[in-house]
Amino acid sequence: MLDSKIPAGKLEDKWTDYKGHCKLVNPANKRKLEVIVIGTGLAGASAAAALGEQGYQVKAFCFQDSPRRAHSIAAQGGINAAKNYQNDGDSVFRLFYDTIKGGDYRAREANVHRLAEVSVNIIDQCVAQGVPFAREYGGLLNNRSFGGVQVKRTFYAAGQTGQQLLIGAYQALERQVALGNVKMYNRHEMQDIVMIDGKARGIIARNLISGQLERFFGHAVVLASGGYGNVFYLSTNAMGSNVTAAWRAHKKGAHFANPCFTQIHPTCIPVSGDHQSKLTLMSESLRNDGRIWVPKKQNDTRKANDIPEEERDYYLERRYPAFGNLVPRDVASRAAKERCDAGYGVGTTKQAVYLDFKYNLINKYGKAEANKHGIQNPDTETLVRLGKEVVKEEYGNLFDMYEKITGENPYEVPMRIYPAVHYTMGGLWVDYDLMTSVKGMFCLGEANFSDHGANRLGASALMQGLADGYFVIPYTLGNYLADEISVKPIPTTDRAFVEAEAKVNERINRLMSIQGTQTVESFHKRLGKIMWEKCGMARNEQGLKEAIQEIRALREDFWKNVRIPGGIYEMNPELDKANRVADFLELGELMCMDALERNESCGGHFREESQTPDGEALRHDDQYMYVSAWKLNGENSWELEKEPLNYEVIKPTQRNYK
Amino acid sequence: MEHYNMNLTLKVWKQKNAETGGKFETYKVSNISSEMSFLEMFDVLNEQLIREGKEPIAFDHDCREGICGMCSMYINGRPHGPWHGTTTCQLHMRAFKDGDTIVVEPWRAKAFPVVKDLIVDRSAFDRIIQAGGYISVNTGNAQDGNAIPIPKENADKAFAAAACIGCGACVAACKNSSALLFLSAKVSHLALLPQGEAEKKDRALNMIAQMDKEGFGSCTNTGACEAVCPKEIEITNIARLNREYLTAGLASDTKKH
Numbered sequence: 001m002l003d004s005k006i007p008a009g010k011l012e013d014k015w016t017d018y019k020g021h022c023k024l025v026n027p028a029n030k031r032k033l034e035v036i037v038i039g040t041g042l043a044g045a046s047a048a049a050a051l052g053e054q055g056y057q058v059k060a061f062c063f064q065d066s067p068r069r070a071h072s073i074a075a076q077g078g079i080n081a082a083k084n085y086q087n088d089g090d091s092v093f094r095l096f097y098d099t100i101k102g103g104d105y106r107a108r109e110a111n112v113h114r115l116a117e118v119s120v121n122i123i124d125q126c127v128a129q130g131v132p133f134a135r136e137y138g139g140l141l142n143n144r145s146f147g148g149v150q151v152k153r154t155f156y157a158a159g160q161t162g163q164q165l166l167i168g169a170y171q172a173l174e175r176q177v178a179l180g181n182v183k184m185y186n187r188h189e190m191q192d193i194v195m196i197d198g199k200a201r202g203i204i205a206r207n208l209i210s211g212q213l214e215r216f217f218g219h220a221v222v223l224a225s226g227g228y229g230n231v232f233y234l235s236t237n238a239m240g241s242n243v244t245a246a247w248r249a250h251k252k253g254a255h256f257a258n259p260c261f262t263q264i265h266p267t268c269i270p271v272s273g274d275h276q277s278k279l280t281l282m283s284e285s286l287r288n289d290g291r292i293w294v295p296k297k298q299n300d301t302r303k304a305n306d307i308p309e310e311e312r313d314y315y316l317e318r319r320y321p322a323f324g325n326l327v328p329r330d331v332a333s334r335a336a337k338e339r340c341d342a343g344y345g346v347g348t349t350k351q352a353v354y355l356d357f358k359y360n361l362i363n364k365y366g367k368a369e370a371n372k373h374g375i376q377n378p379d380t381e382t383l384v385r386l387g388k389e390v391v392k393e394e395y396g397n398l399f400d401m402y403e404k405i406t407g408e409n410p411y412e413v414p415m416r417i418y419p420a421v422h423y424t425m426g427g428l429w430v431d432y433d434l435m436t437s438v439k440g441m442f443c444l445g446e447a448n449f450s451d452h453g454a455n456r457l458g459a460s461a462l463m464q465g466l467a468d469g470y471f472v473i474p475y476t477l478g479n480y481l482a483d484e485i486s487v488k489p490i491p492t493t494d495r496a497f498v499e500a501e502a503k504v505n506e507r508i509n510r511l512m513s514i515q516g517t518q519t520v521e522s523f524h525k526r527l528g529k530i531m532w533e534k535c536g537m538a539r540n541e542q543g544l545k546e547a548i549q550e551i552r553a554l555r556e557d558f559w560k561n562v563r564i565p566g567g568i569y570e571m572n573p574e575l576d577k578a579n580r581v582a583d584f585l586e587l588g589e590l591m592c593m594d595a596l597e598r599n600e601s602c603g604g605h606f607r608e609e610s611q612t613p614d615g616e617a618l619r620h621d622d623q624y625m626y627v628s629a630w631k632l633n634g635e636n637s638w639e640l641e642k643e644p645l646n647y648e649v650i651k652p653t654q655r656n657y658k
Numbered sequence: 659m660e661h662y663n664m665n666l667t668l669k670v671w672k673q674k675n676a677e678t679g680g681k682f683e684t685y686k687v688s689n690i691s692s693e694m695s696f697l698e699m700f701d702v703l704n705e706q707l708i709r710e711g712k713e714p715i716a717f718d719h720d721c722r723e724g725i726c727g728m729c730s731m732y733i734n735g736r737p738h739g740p741w742h743g744t745t746t747c748q749l750h751m752r753a754f755k756d757g758d759t760i761v762v763e764p765w766r767a768k769a770f771p772v773v774k775d776l777i778v779d780r781s782a783f784d785r786i787i788q789a790g791g792y793i794s795v796n797t798g799n800a801q802d803g804n805a806i807p808i809p810k811e812n813a814d815k816a817f818a819a820a821a822c823i824g825c826g827a828c829v830a831a832c833k834n835s836s837a838l839l840f841l842s843a844k845v846s847h848l849a850l851l852p853q854g855e856a857e858k859k860d861r862a863l864n865m866i867a868q869m870d871k872e873g874f875g876s877c878t879n880t881g882a883c884e885a886v887c888p889k890e891i892e893i894t895n896i897a898r899l900n901r902e903y904l905t906a907g908l909a910s911d912t913k914k915h
């Protein structure tokens with residue numbers, strides 16, 4: 001039975017009580033304890049830095065050439081915190097409530113409340129590190145608003161918030177490297193976890209330059225390896241983002257929770273052709289100032305600027321007057337799909353809607369600037385010019401990116417956007433301590449399932465990654481390691497290490513020996529197509545059943561026909577990729593099984609069988625108020641364990657953004 | 659925007675590993691859409707090579723959004739290619755026309771040895787940061803984020819310097835392989851903020867010492883770095899570094915952490 005180890009007591013006291021009573025490791029003992037951290041994105045870099053500062057001997061790993069390159073670097077819009085600097089009614093409770101509601105009541109109250117509590121410390125910490133957040137003229141921190149909430153609590157640095165936060169964490173990490181507390185292994189990819197007496201005690205990693213396998217011991221292993229959105233082939237994730245670390249952990253006994261909970265982000269640059277290798281996000285913050293619309297007429301072929309105001313359908317404002325363009329992501333994505341499926345899509349592919357800045361550029365920013373400069377009765381041209389300046393400061397890099405990719409100038413013509421896979425709420429199951437169902441193996445950041453339920457609110461992933469790394473794991477890991485202080489480092493010549501390495505070796509040799517006719521990429525693309533069509537924005541029983549069969553067949557084909565050029569003991573990016581795609585081919589099946597089992601709609605998981613008369617997601621709390629934790633029993637055979645969700649403070653209701 | 663297809667000749671640097679020498683190989687690709695990114699064109703080429711049983715070309719990339727700093731191709735004699743303020747991954751094929759020949763090489767610098775083909779080792783940058791590119795503050799107990807107001811102008815300037823993606827194009831463009839634009843961007847970012855004040859002198863001195871140790875050359879102010887920087891990091895950062903630290907700093911000795 002899974003035990004979430006949620007502390008007793010009142011919700012708002014749990015974390016304080018935990019910190020007051022958890023076991024501690026004294027400084028002398030910390031120096032004797034070795035901790036492995038897989039991944040140095042926001043979650044991993046912050047964890048490795050904080051643990052290094054505490055005196056643990058940390059070994060940190062990433063597959064890029066530097067920790068500064070992790071996928072987190074690409075986060076654009078911002079990071080939430082319940083600072084209430086705007087005096088607009090925000091509080092820890094409201095951030096907690098918004099997150100639970102946004103997640104469609106499929107997250108744990110205790111974890112989310114802790115997240116809201118430490119959110120304020122994150123901002124303070126980052127400012128102290130020199131993160132250059134946006135500021136107002138008075139020198140105080142500025143905020144913007146994000147979807148699914150009615151307060152302004154998002155801190156940001158233009159459209160490069162992830163970059164600035166990651167650089168802050170990276171610098172803290174490099175400082176610990178210089179001090180000798182952290183040893184950093186770049187271009188190393190974890191391949192397996194080494195288990196000794198039922199506990200995680202080390203890893204096998206592949207040196208991506210030499211191709212050699214290397215063994216590392218740790219008293220505990222912390223995974224912070226990111227999300228698995230690339231199972232869809234096309235997503236907003238970085239090209240290298242993958243599930244391998246989490247999946248190999250799953251194979252060593254860690255339960256995988258809610259694998260089907262995927263976030264499809266409503267505002268991404270649409271696919272332009274078969275050559276497409278990834279999709280680019282246009283930050284949710286743009287919905288602050290952009291209005292989404294399609295023509296009122298089906299198959300309208302006029303240019304956007306030629307369609308008069310009264311012939312535009314601002315469908316989000318029409319359907320959801322209370323939240324308008326700022327409804328949560330899942331709602332906005334489905335609404336875009338609905339319009340395009342009904343024949344109102346725009347652009348050559350008709351799989352796009354407009355995101356238009358003209359109105360706010362003129363009316364919000366242009367007029368404000370004109371007032372500021374004392375310009376009387378400005379004409380539209382002046383307003384546009386003045387408005388542009390402000391918009392440029394807020395989102396300049398995003399507008400430039402859009403123009404580089406599409407060749408169109410979004411200051412002049414509306415952006416064309418369409419939903420794309422963006423984030424995975426599912427991940428390794430963890431308890432309140434962020435420990436997986438394997439003793440001594442922890443999981444942080446996007447790789448775990450913990451805080452976002454069935455849908456993540458914008459600007460909450462950065463918050464969670466840094467909460468986990470800076471403020472949670474330093475306590476909860478100590479609580480575990482306090483009982484391990486007498487364990488001497490285990491030499492990597494131990495049988496467990498030798499055997500684990502032999503297994504990894506055998507798998508790599510098997511991959512290389514296939515020498516078939518089809519490229520790794522072609523398999524990945526085919527898998528992505530199945531997932532997108534049958535386990536994407538809308539899912540149904542028949543499609544999911546077909547998808548499972550198709551994925552099985554594809555997997556078999558892969559292991560017979562894939563062609564990997566080059567050799568094992570050299571730098572070989574195709575081999576690296578094959579290794580990852582092989583895991584995606586297993587994960588895809590589990591995602592479909594999970595989606596099939598959950599015959600309700602909640603958050604980003606939309607089962608066509610379960611909707612309200614006006615097409616909104618319909619939950620079935622009586623049947624599905626649980627976390628689905630999948631345990632691997634044998635090769636591609638899983639058993640479902642359910643962790644019931646008990647709402648003690650919030651009363652779940654049908655989400656309503658109207 | 660009109661789209662078109664093109665046929666191209668590519669001359670690409672192939673090098674097995676750090677120990678062996680390398681040479682240019684010539685490849686042909688056809689039907690390349692003007693809508694592709696430069697790296698998608700390389701994807702097409704690599705797929706073609708694998709199907710023909712040949713070795714694909716190794717290159718670094720990850721985000722493909724111009725922010726991770728991983729991509730690093732020297733295209734037609736210019737780091738990151740012809741577009742101003744643009745990384746290799748954000749360069750799109752409409753920059754080229756049918757029949758073009760494109761020459762692609764890795765970054766060339768003593769401090770950035772080639773690992774394979776177009777991939778180089780930029781770990782020297784991490785070591786420069788380790789030498790002082792941070793504010794020495796441990797986690798926890800930071801004061802309230804609004805306790806020290808920071809004039810917007812300074813915050814904006816710090817942000818502009820902090821936008822550096824650590825790609826190394828500045829080094830690749832410089833005839834002396836100097837890393838001073840990269841280094842000065844970090845020093846400026848931190849020195850412009852009150853939190854970074856205290857350590858600013860030691861930080862600059864220690865980072866410069868590390869830069870010299872890594873084998874980067876010296877700066878002779880030609881401005882080639884600024885011209886190719888995909889994040890438009892300004893050379894005034896170097897001036898700030900020189901002005902504020904070098905004169906004052908050379909007299910005092912370098913402290914270690």
Ligand SMILES: Cc1cc2nc3c(=O)[nH]c(=O)nc-3n(C[C@H](O)[C@H](O)[C@H](O)COP(=O)(O)OP(=O)(O)OC[C@H]3O[C@@H](n4cnc5c(N)ncnc54)[C@H](O)[C@@H]3O)c2cc1C
Pocket residue numbers: 038039040041042043044061062063064067070071072073074075076077078079161162188189190191224225226227236237238241242244245281283422423444445446447458459460461462463465
């Ligand atoms: C385009 C984009 C914009 C976004 N914008 C926002 C935003 O504005 N606000 C917000 O809150 N969230 C945003 N997100 C989401 C957020 O960026 C991510 O969820 C978050 O950064 C994940 O951080 P992480 O530390 O968990 O993982 P990552 O940053 O993905 O890091 C994973 C790390 O694990 C390493 N790794 C993986 N596998 C292995 C292995 N086998 N061996 C060794 N190392 C391994 C990698 O090298 C890397 O260091 C955005 C996401 C995208 C795609």
Ligand code: SF4
Pocket residue numbers: 821822823824825826827828829839840843886887888889890891
């Ligand atoms: S200064 Fe510019 S060119 Fe140099 S590393 Fe930074 S972003 Fe790249």
Ligand code: FES
Pocket residue numbers: 718719720721722723724725726727728729745746747748
């Ligand atoms: S691939 Fe990330 S900047 Fe080019």
